[in-house]
Amino acid sequence: MKTDYDVIMVNLFPSQKSGVKLHHLIKAPENTPWALEKKHSWDASKPATVYVTPELTKEGEPCKAATVILRTKGCHWWWSSGCTFCGYFNDTRDDVTSDDLHNQWDYSMKKLNNFEDVEMIKVYTSGSLLEDREIPLEFQEFVLKETHKLGKHLVIESRTEQLTSDKLSWAKKFNPNFTVAIGLEAYDDEVLRFHVNKGFSLKSWHNAVEQLKNHSLRIKSYLMFKPPFMSEGESLTQCIKWVKSVVNDSDEISINPMNIQRGTIIDRLYRNGDYRPPWLWSLVELIKQVHPFVKQGDKVLSRLIVHPTAAGKPRGAHNCGTCDAEVAAAIERYSVSGTLDEFSDLSCECYSRWKEEIYSDQNLPVPIGVGLNRRNKIEKLFDFY
Numbered sequence: 096m097k098t099d100y101d102v103i104m105v106n107l108f109p110s111q112k113s114g115v116k117l118h119h120l121i122k123a124p125e126n127t128p129w130a131l132e133k134k135h136s137w138d139a140s141k142p143a144t145v146y147v148t149p150e151l152t153k154e155g156e157p158c159k160a161a162t163v164i165l166r167t168k169g170c171h172w173w174w175s176s177g178c179t180f181c182g183y184f185n186d187t188r189d190d191v192t193s194d195d196l197h198n199q200w201d202y203s204m205k206k207l208n209n210f211e212d213v214e215m216i217k218v219y220t221s222g223s224l225l226e227d228r229e230i231p232l233e234f235q236e237f238v239l240k241e242t243h244k245l246g247k248h249l250v251i252e253s254r255t256e257q258l259t260s261d262k263l264s265w266a267k268k269f270n271p272n273f274t275v276a277i278g279l280e281a282y283d284d285e286v287l288r289f290h291v292n293k294g295f296s297l298k299s300w301h302n303a304v305e306q307l308k309n310h311s312l313r314i315k316s317y318l319m320f321k322p323p324f325m326s327e328g329e330s331l332t333q334c335i336k337w338v339k340s341v342v343n344d345s346d347e348i349s350i351n352p353m354n355i356q357r358g359t360i361i362d363r364l365y366r367n368g369d370y371r372p373p374w375l376w377s378l379v380e381l382i383k384q385v386h387p388f389v390k391q392g393d394k395v396l397s398r399l400i401v402h403p404t405a406a407g408k409p410r411g412a413h414n415c416g417t418c419d420a421e422v423a424a425a426i427e428r429y430s431v432s433g434t435l436d437e438f439s440d441l442s443c444e445c446y447s448r449w450k451e452e453i454y455s456d457q458n459l460p461v462p463i464g465v466g467l468n469r470r471n472k473i474e475k476l477f478d479f480y
């Protein structure tokens with residue numbers, strides 16, 4: 096049977112065939128029959144999901160937040176390339192109209208008691224709300240206006256290139272005070288390019304931050320813990336550095352530990368046994384190390400949120416299976432309480448195994464680490480012949 100590797104090999108050497116880009120072999124799962132079937136099965140009049148979670152207001156008071164994840168056309172960066180871990184395309188539909196988006200909004204309001212019980216509304220679009228190619232301008236305006244009219248703090252997500260002075264001035268006409276969350280992922284241009292395939296650089300992030308500051312808007316930065324092609328130990332070292340680098344430019348820092356979403360590049364690595372999602376212990380260690388930088392005495396420089404999606408599951412951040420629930424709960428509690436006391440009673444046999452792995456990763460020349468999920472035999476690397 097012909098594999099992807101065969102095609103790559105064919106094109107590494109002169110042949111009659113026209114060249115095939117590696118990029119097209121390892122991505123574009125949206126064109127596979129299973130992805131197309133799934134895409135067209137979604138009801139465009141209903142949002143992808145709607146829920147309420149405990150949150151903190153921008154002043155640090157406990158509150159409730161609604162999260163509305165709209166079913167959209169997805170992210171324009173994904174249409175042409177896409178980040179290595181992003182499975183949002185699984186939730187999109189190409190033909191979503193402005194009417195559909197309004198129906199989704201009405202559905203969400205109805206489901207959440209007209210947003211009466213929440214102080215904050217997060218409107219996520221599996222892309223950027225302020226990107227005209229993804230979201231009709233009229234609907235962008237509607238969301239900005241409507242949340243302001245309801246007196247709820249709006250949180251949106253965006254890539255950097257949309258956050259120009261003109262666009263933000265336009266948005267502020269309808270809503271003078273909202274938060275923009277940017278998926279920076281890593282404060283390192285090489286990691287952005289080669290591990291994440293982010294499609295923007297640190298320079299672009301700094302420009303966006305400058306514009307957000309000029310417009311007095313709140314900034315939330317997402318950082319990725321353990322991108323592809325990086326060991327657990329190196330991820331810990333790097334992520335500590337990244338938090339320190341963005342702390343002065345972020346009102347909130349949200350660490351997203353890798354979780355494996357279907358049809359992505361990281362999914363391929365994972366299924367091939369070449370990637371283990373992060374240990375929960377690594378997240379505890381990360382929090383302990385950066386805590387003094389995000390909080391100095393009573394002064395919170397930046398709120399640190401760590402939310403391990405699918406914690407304890409094989410595709411999410413996990414430990415040995417015995418201590419996962421307890422450790423994940425402590426991490427979740429820290430995001431609200433901001434105190435290291437949450438971790439004082441945690442212990443498990445697997446802690447020493449994790450520690451040894453980190454030590455080896457940080458001291459041995461093994462670029463993608465010694466993690467246990469790397470279960471393939473060396474011969475498997477060559478089995479495409």
Ligand code: SF4
Pocket residue numbers: 170171172173177178181182183221222254278293
């Ligand atoms: S920019 Fe965001 S939505 Fe777009 S592909 Fe990357 S992670 Fe996904």
Ligand SMILES: [Zn+2]
Pocket residue numbers: 414415416417418419443444445446
């Ligand atoms: Zn354990």
